Amino acid sequence: MKIKSITTLPFKASLKTPFITSLRRVDSLEDIIVCIECDNGLKGYGECAPTVAITGESEASIFSSIGVISNALIGKDLDKNFSGIIQIVHDSIQGNTSAKSAIEIALYDLISKQNKMPLFVYLGGFKKEFETDVTISLKDSSAMLQDALKAHKEGFHTLKIKLGSSPKEDIQRVITIANALPHLKLRLDANQAWSTQESINIMQELEMQKLNIELLEQPIKANDIKGLKKIKDAIQTPLLADEAVFDIRQAQTILQSNSADLINIKLAKSGGISKALEIASECRKYGVKCMIGCMLEGPIAITAALHVASAAADVIQYIDLDAMHLIESNSLKSDIVLDGAKITLGTSFGLGVEP
Numbered sequence: 602m603k604i605k606s607i608t609t610l611p612f613k614a615s616l617k618t619p620f621i622t623s624l625r626r627v628d629s630l631e632d633i634i635v636c637i638e639c640d641n642g643l644k645g646y647g648e649c650a651p652t653v654a655i656t657g658e659s660e661a662s663i664f665s666s667i668g669v670i671s672n673a674l675i676g677k678d679l680d681k682n683f684s685g686i687i688q689i690v691h692d693s694i695q696g697n698t699s700a701k702s703a704i705e706i707a708l709y710d711l712i713s714k715q716n717k718m719p720l721f722v723y724l725g726g727f728k729k730e731f732e733t734d735v736t737i738s739l740k741d742s743s744a745m746l747q748d749a750l751k752a753h754k755e756g757f758h759t760l761k762i763k764l765g766s767s768p769k770e771d772i773q774r775v776i777t778i779a780n781a782l783p784h785l786k787l788r789l790d791a792n793q794a795w796s797t798q799e800s801i802n803i804m805q806e807l808e809m810q811k812l813n814i815e816l817l818e819q820p821i822k823a824n825d826i827k828g829l830k831k832i833k834d835a836i837q838t839p840l841l842a843d844e845a846v847f848d849i850r851q852a853q854t855i856l857q858s859n860s861a862d863l864i865n866i867k868l869a870k871s872g873g874i875s876k877a878l879e880i881a882s883e884c885r886k887y888g889v890k891c892m893i894g895c896m897l898e899g900p901i902a903i904t905a906a907l908h909v910a911s912a913a914a915d916v917i918q919y920i921d922l923d924a925m926h927l928i929e930s931n932s933l934k935s936d937i938v939l940d941g942a943k944i945t946l947g948t949s950f951g952l953g954v955e956p
């Protein structure tokens with residue numbers, strides 16, 4: 602099964618409400634779908650989102666790096682040495698993790714279709730049902746409360762609360778939502794907006810209130826590992842590293858220095874499925890659990906992340922894959938079932954989603 606062509610097409614979908622964090626505001630989802638076609642007619646699909654604020658990749662840079670990777674892949678035989686072909690993706694260009702992820706997803710879609718199994722089965726997983734949290738975008742506390750009440754009505758049991766304006770306002774946001782919905786679990790994500798001392802002060806104040814806070818995600822700048830360690834040692838709430846961990850070396854730094862309780866894996870940060878599974882394996886050695894998260898990506902990328910969550914279900918115990926729930930509708934063919942917070946993978950071969 603030799604690679605014959607690699608093409609890209611834009612994927613756009615409107616969001617039910619704007620997605621707002623301390624780093625950015627997005628009003629509609631605009632992604633890139635990759636199609637890899639082989640000489641036997643089989644097609645595999647991948648997808649990624651330009652997320653300049655996090656991976657540094659724009660739409661233009663993604664198109665250009667997919668072109669570079671494609672030149673290295675055309676004519677390669679997937680049946681002969683699949684892991685060698687995955688290695689070519691990573692050797693052909695530095696960085697550009699979202700573009701690599703889109704290509705990897707398409708390659709894994711192809712190889713599992715060729716082996717006539719769903720991708721999660723090909724990867725050694727068996728779990729099919731997942732429950733995701735849902736993001737409550739950063740707004741004033743009364744607007745966030747309205748969004749939280751709506752999410753609760755829609756069947757979500759865990760909320761990802763975006764924070765990061767001022768400490769006083771952030772504390773108010775959390776208390777308002779927690780008091781109105783005390784039975785829901787709250788995941789707090791400040792997206793690098795706080796200082797180390799602010800993080801400690803805010804969390805110590807919230808901890809005194811005995812709220813249903815499950816974890817605190819990446820409160821400080823991505824490269825401040827010492828700060829993370831200081832926060833972890835000062836608070837009781839589990840601390841989750843997100844932007845601090847793109848690759849396995851960064852994961853090892855966090856694990857070896859015991860600077861976070863949990864690690865957030867995203868295909869767009871790791872460079873795809875193979876690297877995400879490597880990070881999960883490394884965390885398994887240290888007994889550290891992971892979240893799997895996403896960028897503002899469409900159904901192909903989200904489904905790929907669910908297959909990874911199935912393959913490493915013992916380690917990946919926190920699911921933050923709500924992007925499919927945030928879009929109005931899409932025209933993709935899919936056997937994935939969404940029911941409130943529940944997402945169930947289908948049994949069709951490959952990813953189970955395609956244009």
Ligand SMILES: [Mg+2]
Nearest residue numbers: 790818819843
């Ligand atoms: Mg995050």
